[in-house]
Amino acid sequence: MHLMISFLEQRKKWEPLLPHILQEPSLVSFQKAGKSSFLPELSPWFPSIAHLSAASLEKGESESAPSKIGVLFSGGPASGGHNVLVGMQELLPEGGLIGFLGGISGLIKANFRVLRRDEVFSYRNTGGFDLLGSGRTKIETEAQIAAIAKTCKELVLDGLVIIGGDDSQTNAACLSEAFLAQGLKTRVVGVPKTIDGDLQTKDLPISFGFDTACRTYAEMIGNIARDALSSRKYTHFIKLMGRSASHITLECALATQPNLALIGEEKRSLREIVEEMARLIEARALAGKPYGVILIPEGLIEFIPEMQRLIALLGRSSESALPAEEKKLFESLPEKIQQQLLLDRDPHGNVRLSQVATEELLIGMLHPILRERGVSSFSPQAHFFGYEGRAAYPSQFDAAYCLALGRAAVLAVRDRITGALCTIPNLAEEVSKWQVKAVPLISLMTLEERKGKKRPVIAKALVDLHGKAYSLFRQRRENWKSGDQYLYPGPMQFFGEAEKYHQPPLILTS
Numbered sequence: 001m002h003l004m005i006s007f008l009e010q011r012k013k014w015e016p017l018l019p020h021i022l023q024e025p026s027l028v029s030f031q032k033a034g035k036s037s038f039l040p041e042l043s044p045w046f047p048s049i050a051h052l053s054a055a056s057l058e059k060g061e062s063e064s065a066p067s068k069i070g071v072l073f074s075g076g077p078a079s080g081g082h083n084v085l086v087g088m089q090e091l092l093p094e095g096g097l098i099g100f101l102g103g104i105s106g107l108i109k110a111n112f113r114v115l116r117r118d119e120v121f122s123y124r125n126t127g128g129f130d131l132l133g134s135g136r137t138k139i140e141t142e143a144q145i146a147a148i149a150k151t152c153k154e155l156v157l158d159g160l161v162i163i164g165g166d167d168s169q170t171n172a173a174c175l176s177e178a179f180l181a182q183g184l185k186t187r188v189v190g191v192p193k194t195i196d197g198d199l200q201t202k203d204l205p206i207s208f209g210f211d212t213a214c215r216t217y218a219e220m221i222g223n224i225a226r227d228a229l230s231s232r233k234y235t236h237f238i239k240l241m242g243r244s245a246s247h248i249t250l251e252c253a254l255a256t257q258p259n260l261a262l263i264g265e266e267k268r269s270l271r272e273i274v275e276e277m278a279r280l281i282e283a284r285a286l287a288g289k290p291y292g293v294i295l296i297p298e299g300l301i302e303f304i305p306e307m308q309r310l311i312a313l314l315g316r317s318s319e320s321a322l323p324a325e326e327k328k329l330f331e332s333l334p335e336k337i338q339q340q341l342l343l344d345r346d347p348h349g350n351v352r353l354s355q356v357a358t359e360e361l362l363i364g365m366l367h368p369i370l371r372e373r374g375v376s377s378f379s380p381q382a383h384f385f386g387y388e389g390r391a392a393y394p395s396q397f398d399a400a401y402c403l404a405l406g407r408a409a410v411l412a413v414r415d416r417i418t419g420a421l422c423t424i425p426n427l428a429e430e431v432s433k434w435q436v437k438a439v440p441l442i443s444l445m446t447l448e449e450r451k452g453k454k455r456p457v458i459a460k461a462l463v464d465l466h467g468k469a470y471s472l473f474r475q476r477r478e479n480w481k482s483g484d485q486y487l488y489p490g491p492m493q494f495f496g497e498a499e500k501y502h503q504p505p506l507i508l509t510s
Contacts, residue, residue, distance in 0.1 A: 079213065080399060081209075126393065179418070259484075
């Protein structure tokens, strides 16, 4: 118990590195960095923020810091969030940081608390969002916007900082547009958060929380790989969080070198995927290796063409009305998967794809194929690594990243920036050299069909199949199949040489 308390206190006292550009806030200011491009069809939705330019933090004196800023967490937890609050608090007076509880709903209901400096600092370098809580409320009505504007006016907020992912930043864009149109002085600034890594642009290499989640999962994958090599009888199917993109699976594959890692963006057919797995398991069994490790992205099923068609049809009709080809596919699926596709729906009637046990689907389809090929040693184990990675103690990288983002958000509000996302474009470099930008949210947006209507949303970034990280993965993956080239990252190291432990995600340095 004494050792645990000692670690907690040491961790809270540890001060993350800070970029040079953020060390003397009064000597820097955001300056225009050229007009950003955006989809012209978005202009009618955002006439007030369509003209906004990107800005970069440069040397040059600015006005004094703002006196009062509201902040909230939105969406699922991601490690480092509390350090954003610490970074903000460092540049604000006592009583100047207002925390909204439970995300956007707290903003609508004016459910807030004034955050004390000592309280915020006591959460330094801790995981989770438990200081304020979070929520997934979406801004969809004029009444919601009116309630939020009323709250911001009554609290006399200079700025509102929304810490969240794509849906949360869509909320931020809507609020900044409404506030400008109403002449409200509250500036709205976003801070990029999502462990999925699908909030990316040229100026935003990765969102915070991704690094910690991947390091947490990679430790567990390495442990399982070592167990597989020790017991020599289980094939482990590990599904990894990542709702609509395979960034986590790609990062963890590079970190651990499993026998097989599926990348949804390759858009392979279900038959191709199952056949590759069957060949791998059969070959390893013949080589005296009836064990292995396979990584599966949570969103894989969305990328399989025939499954896409099946899910779309099930969303509009029952299984009895399916065309012959889709009906045959449906009936070939394990019974548990059939039930998940039929019964698990969200409030809009859509299949809850994240709840479909993709790893069990693949295992169920492999059993008869391998029996037919005479592979009797197939002994599968299914895992899902998800929530385990969302609220861990942040890595050195995420701790520093979030502290910098918190400071950047306050400076953006100070310099009257609104409708923008704070970013650090050169995260792969050492922390001292990091630069800071404010990128218009509209430049990240697209139009997508939601509830039968076109809606503006932040576009999700998928794995780039022409990118360096994927190319490196593609070069190496064949060698991982037959050989046991597993890597064992082990637990995150929080103390020691900063140069050794302060490393960015592999997908940024590959």
